[in-house]
Amino acid sequence: MSEVERLLQGALVPVEPSEALSTRLERRLSELTDAAVEELAEFDSRALRDPRRWARLVAAGVVAGTAGGALVVVRARQKQRRREARGLRALQKGMREVTTDVRNRLGR
Amino acid sequence: MADKTSQKSKAQLDAEFSDLYRAHLRDVYSYAYYRVGDHHDAEDLTEQTFLQAYRHFERAQAESQGRPLRPWLIRIVHNLAANYHRDRSRRPQTNLEDAAIISAPHGTEELVEEREELTAVLSGVAGLPDDRREALIMRFAIGMDNREIARALGRSEGATKVLIHRAIRQLEERLAEREGVRNERG
Numbered sequence: 001m002s003e004v005e006r007l008l009q010g011a012l013v014p015v016e017p018s019e020a021l022s023t024r025l026e027r028r029l030s031e032l033t034d035a036a037v038e039e040l041a042e043f044d045s046r047a048l049r050d051p052r053r054w055a056r057l058v059a060a061g062v063v064a065g066t067a068g069g070a071l072v073v074v075r076a077r078q079k080q081r082r083r084e085a086r087g088l089r090a091l092q093k094g095m096r097e098v099t100t101d102v103r104n105r106l107g108r
Numbered sequence: 109m110a111d112k113t114s115q116k117s118k119a120q121l122d123a124e125f126s127d128l129y130r131a132h133l134r135d136v137y138s139y140a141y142y143r144v145g146d147h148h149d150a151e152d153l154t155e156q157t158f159l160q161a162y163r164h165f166e167r168a169q170a171e172s173q174g175r176p177l178r179p180w181l182i183r184i185v186h187n188l189a190a191n192y193h194r195d196r197s198r199r200p201q202t203n204l205e206d207a208a209i210i211s212a213p214h215g216t217e218e219l220v221e222e223r224e225e226l227t228a229v230l231s232g233v234a235g236l237p238d239d240r241r242e243a244l245i246m247r248f249a250i251g252m253d254n255r256e257i258a259r260a261l262g263r264s265e266g267a268t269k270v271l272i273h274r275a276i277r278q279l280e281e282r283l284a285e286r287e288g289v290r291n292e293r294g
Contacts, residue, residue, distance in 0.1 A: 002276070002280070003280075004229075004276055004279055004280045004283065005248075005276060007225065007226070007229045007283075008229060008233070008244060008247075008248045008276075008279070009248055010226060010229075011226045011229040011230050011233070011248075012142060012230075012233070012244065012245060012248035012249040013249065014134055014135075014138045014249055014250070014251075015134070015137060015138045015141045015142075015150075015249075016134060016137075017133055017134060017137035017151070017154060018147070018151070020151070021133075021137065021151045021154060021155065022133075024151065024155055025155050025158060025159075
């Protein structure tokens with residue numbers, strides 16, 4: 001290793017990210033989840049009877065699933081934030097209920 | 109390979125993304141920091157990088173054919189950093205020099221000279237052409253090898269080796285010039 005390479009190794013050291021960064025990431029992912037929940041809340045019983053809006057409902061479910069998965073990623077680093085995991089379970093439960101409701105209305 | 113990836117469950121994909129995130133959060137953050145020279149903006153870029161990576165993770169896995177995904181992640185933050193500078197119409201020279209605070213020891217008079225030396229190195233790196241500076245950050249701040257850097261920059265391995273060699277040589281010349289000027293003054 002040359003002298004310049006040694007100097008570069010001393011100057012360009014890896015930088016540790018702050019704990020605040022993972023918290024911010026978690027918040028952003030939570031926002032995605034919230035957006036999906038709001039999307040689902042828009043659907044009233046009339047909307048559920050309108051086949052043109054079923055695709056939108058399914059899309060909202062996909063977003064919710066994706067955001068939920070992303071939350072799992074962050075929680076791998078911050079397992080202590082279990083209260084948000086409960087929120088995710090509630091969201092999943094809500095999704096299951098909506099799905100069941102759709103199926104019932106479709107007579108499946 | 110694509111079929112195998114498509115058969116993965118969402119839980120598997122999430123677990124693998126989680127591993128990627130944990131393994132390379134520091135790499136992404138370090139690269140972002142040395143590109144923008146500011147912790148706040150580096151955090152923003154890191155955040156955007158992982159959100160973007162999560163959206164495209166499944167496809168990236170399928171296309172990587174089993175190769176490590178670190179170059180893909182660094183390419184994302186690399187592109188975001190380029191957008192950052194384009195949006196703000198500013199170059200990172202001054203910011204990169206400020207980054208000496210991270211690496212330079214301080215507090216004692218004996219270390220002042222070493223601090224100046226590190227500042228000179230960072231200043232020299234900041235003054236290099238963009239591609240040379242970026243390659244040096246990947247090599248020394250993140251520890252990427254030629255193959256990884258080549259993938260991140262979208263170049264051949266041979267071209268990357270030449271790029272790094274020229275970057276080091278140019279920096280060496282600049283530091284020598286600087287030392288010459290200092291000696292003349294002293």
